[in-house]
Amino acid sequence: MSAHTETSEPPLITGTQSFHSVSQRISEVTEAPIQGTPKLWWVLMVISLLALANLGASIAYLFWEGVGIWGVQNPVGWGWAIVNFVFWVGIGHAGTLISAVLFLLRQRWRTSINRFAEAMTIFAVICAGMFPGIHVGRPWVAWWMAPYPNQMGIWPNFRSPLLWDMFAVGTYFTVSLMFWYTGMIPDLATMRDRAKNKIRKVSLGVMALGFRGSGKQWQNYEKAYLILAGISTPLVLSVHSVVSFDFAVSLVPGWHTTIFPPYFVAGAIFSGFAMVMTLAVVARTVYKMEDFITMKHLENMNKIILLTGTMVGYAYGCEFFISWYSGNDYERFAFVNRATGDYAWAYWTMISCNVIFPQIFWFRKMRRSILVMFVLSIIVNIGMWFERFVIIVTTLANDFMPSAWDYFTPTFFDFSILIGSFGLFLTLFLLFLRFLPMVAIAEIKGVLPQADPHFYEEKH
């Protein structure tokens, strides 16, 4: 036994856990009676529900009145709705990165954070998918985007990046949901066997599908999980690439660039990790999960934030250089205008939040400070929201002919729907924390030292 502890890394899970204590600690959160719900949860839930109600009211008014209630005009026909869409899709990407890419790379520290990172993905994609839907002008016929045989005798245009986007985001949502649910089956079975009352017994019994942890079942289960991780990896890269095609395939200066797919993917992972960090700190504090989400997990995520933030900074620099090097006047103007024009404030907010502030994570002490990482994760998400604003709005506001230029000003409803989307996201997330296993029970047991059959060999 001693040979093991000496040669291996520091433990992933702290606080001397047994298999039973892992089941107990994670299941008890969902089993607690109403009075057992932490006060902080209620406070956050009330705030989220208010924001959600605000979203419902704003959308109702939007459908009644039309998209004119937003700041969109000519030439800025894509306003905050599309900024928010790209922002939310990007947030989702870190969840898939943690669950799929880190799984394939055998990064075992991912086990503590993958479940709620995947949940975050699903809720973020729900928020993202809402925006193009309410932006189409006549949302009651939004289903015309789908290719189905119809009495009009027409089909959608498969050469359009907007259609590709619908397929990419639709697939992404479906696959993420299946991946999340598959990962949860063993944990639902654990909770099923612990269930005391009728409602829990029946609902968990149905959701666990009769899984009984048998050797033959685990074999197929592990294979399915590996395949899902394997196909989610190219999928997550493709989704934000396709989102970037919405811009890159057009001929607008500042959008028509080949750097967009990798640049968007790096930015998506960057913002997503920041959001995972925000949520991890909240979940850890509300439910005191310090033994499962340890400082090591948080520090690793901070390192990834530093890495991807720096990659995004490189992309900003590269983009600027190429616009000068291209010798194209329109392209050059688009970038100089971003940094010095009417929207310079947005551009420099983006640069400071995304490139400058994350450099603080070069210092170990900063990487390990809960306060610093929480504040910085919010700063990064502000910065990444501004990145999409800069790309979309500055480019459209000042395109080819100065006579066609205009300055974009958001309205009250732009703000209220953005805030409302956070309400939707947080409401779903808080419900998830309360009712589903927020940490993968079976996976955590699998990384405990006593889960390894060889652990028992050297015991003297």
Next chain:
Amino acid sequence: MVQTEKIEGAVAQFENPATLIKAAQKMRDEGFRNWDTHSPFPVHGMDDAMGTPRTKLGWMVALFAFCGTTFAYLLQWWTSAVDYPLVISGKPFNSVPAWVPVMFELSVLAAAFAAVIGMLAFNMLPRYNHPVFNSENFVAKHMDDGFFVSVEATDAKFDKEKTVEFLGSIGGTNIELLVADD
């Protein structure tokens, strides 16, 4: 009443993943067929210990992914070049490079459905009940911290006394016969 009791199998508990692996090897070598091990998480090396052949799930997923690709190509070709040809940006009706994103997405979608539904089908899930759930100790422990071996009565080698004895001889404790409760 005792005569009408229907015995559906037997279950035995083991102490930890290492003893479960050893028990699985002995069960395999003894020639049992309708038996299984149960653990709250996948135990490394269990497939070899049980002698389970490799799962065919990968092939099934590959087949469905290929169907997804083909369907996506045919859908786009037929709608854009045959049923509703429309000149867009001067591109050919069958503009294959533009079909690639949707072909990729539908391949992934089909593969994911095949992986999840195939996994459930190979595992014979969802399933309403199973003889092992007649043991209260099994229900309480198998997804928490217990390690079990179960043998079903349908196994040719199954015998009420001998199997129980054998499970004890390979280190099993809390050995129970699974009695149908209906």
